[in-house]
Amino acid sequence: MDSLNCLITGGAGFIGSHLAEKLLQQGFRVTIVDDLSTGRKENIEHLLDNPAVEYIEGTVEDEVLVHDCVDRADRVYHLAAAVGVALIAKQPIQTIERNIYPTQLILNRLGERAERGERIPCFIASTSEVYGKNPKDTYSEEDDLVFGATTKPRWSYGVSKAIDEFLALAFYKEKGLPAVVGRFFNVVGPRQSGAYGMVLPRFVDAALRNEPLIVHDDGHQVRCFAHVDDVVRAVTDLVENPHAAGRVYNIGSDVPISILQLAEKVIAQVGSNSKIEFQTYAAAYDESFEDIRRRVPDLARIREAIGYEATKDLDEIIQAVADYYR
Numbered sequence: 394m395d396s397l398n399c400l401i402t403g404g405a406g407f408i409g410s411h412l413a414e415k416l417l418q419q420g421f422r423v424t425i426v427d428d429l430s431t432g433r434k435e436n437i438e439h440l441l442d443n444p445a446v447e448y449i450e451g452t453v454e455d456e457v458l459v460h461d462c463v464d465r466a467d468r469v470y471h472l473a474a475a476v477g478v479a480l481i482a483k484q485p486i487q488t489i490e491r492n493i494y495p496t497q498l499i500l501n502r503l504g505e506r507a508e509r510g511e512r513i514p515c516f517i518a519s520t521s522e523v524y525g526k527n528p529k530d531t532y533s534e535e536d537d538l539v540f541g542a543t544t545k546p547r548w549s550y551g552v553s554k555a556i557d558e559f560l561a562l563a564f565y566k567e568k569g570l571p572a573v574v575g576r577f578f579n580v581v582g583p584r585q586s587g588a589y590g591m592v593l594p595r596f597v598d599a600a601l602r603n604e605p606l607i608v609h610d611d612g613h614q615v616r617c618f619a620h621v622d623d624v625v626r627a628v629t630d631l632v633e634n635p636h637a638a639g640r641v642y643n644i645g646s647d648v649p650i651s652i653l654q655l656a657e658k659v660i661a662q663v664g665s666n667s668k669i670e671f672q673t674y675a676a677a678y679d680e681s682f683e684d685i686r687r688r689v690p691d692l693a694r695i696r697e698a699i700g701y702e703a704t705k706d707l708d709e710i711i712q713a714v715a716d717y718y719r
Contacts, residue, residue: 398422400466402453402495403473405432407585408518408577412470412625413437417445419629426462428452431476436584453495463502468632469515471499475550483678485546492553500560504568514571514632517561521578521645521688522551533691534576534641545683558641571638573631578645578690581710582621583717593618596656597714600665607672612653615687619646620705620713630699637698643690646703655707662711 399416403409404425409432413423417440424447425437440446451458453473463469473495475481475488496517503513524532525540525548538555540548557574564570579593587595599606627644631637650658656669674682695701705713 397467398424398465399468400424400462401470402426403432405434405437408580408621409472410436410584411621413440415625415629424462426451426453456498459498460502463499469513472518481550485549488550489553493556496557496560500564503570504564507568507570512569512571516628516632517557517572517574519554519558519574519576521576523555525551531689531691534643534694541683545681547683565639573637574641575628575644579616579618580621580624581618583713594714596659598718600659600663600667601718603666605668605670606656607670608653608656609672609674609677614652615649617646617649617689618707618710619703620710623703627701634699642695643692645690647690647692649689659711663715
């Protein structure tokens, strides 16, 4: 595998940097492209002396750059996107543009290669946000996508990622491109920033400082949290499994916890004197913000495909994040 080159867009981001490490461990060469809009060069600083790593500071909205990088790739992992509820609520135009246009550029170039018989495996990162307001207790990949009104900017993220999914699956169907779509559910771990609304790093950072943990609404929203190491292992296993191509997979944990319980667990685990304070969505974001009360994935499909199981529970995850912030 040392002769094979993996392109990671958004490779200096939280998930991307861990994916780069994983691929290097597996013997691949890695090309990282990131414009550092939300990624951080310090996430990959320890990799840059590795002769198997090429780092390009640039945007995947640059057609010339995309063509060059895709043409040299043997695997493509497209992770670059707008990230975080806070950023999405504040910058819906940027969210839509960043999520759709680069994906189309990358898939177009991969499609051209596929038409020449060069079928390059690729991973398109999606999100649990595509399920929108679907009221089911557990989401499976064939469930309906239920979005709110266009006057609620929050849904622009899920809709734009759904377009990415439609594009990837269309290229599989029409061009034979071996594309896999992965819907991430609350991926957490070291290097994740709380700056864009990510709840666990925000809680851990506050708890270590003995500052209040800010819980939005009543805190009874239910989520599941998976360690980034488990997630990137799933991503690479899916890409290397030819039977996974042309399908969508939930990726994450299926062990639910409320946000209020998470705050209490973080305070207890790090031995903090922090208190919990509640904040309305309107105060945190704006009056138009809507949220989903429960978001739990059905993982049957990914278990069947690659034998996926999480190896780290929530206590281990909190400890890993706390160690990183310390």
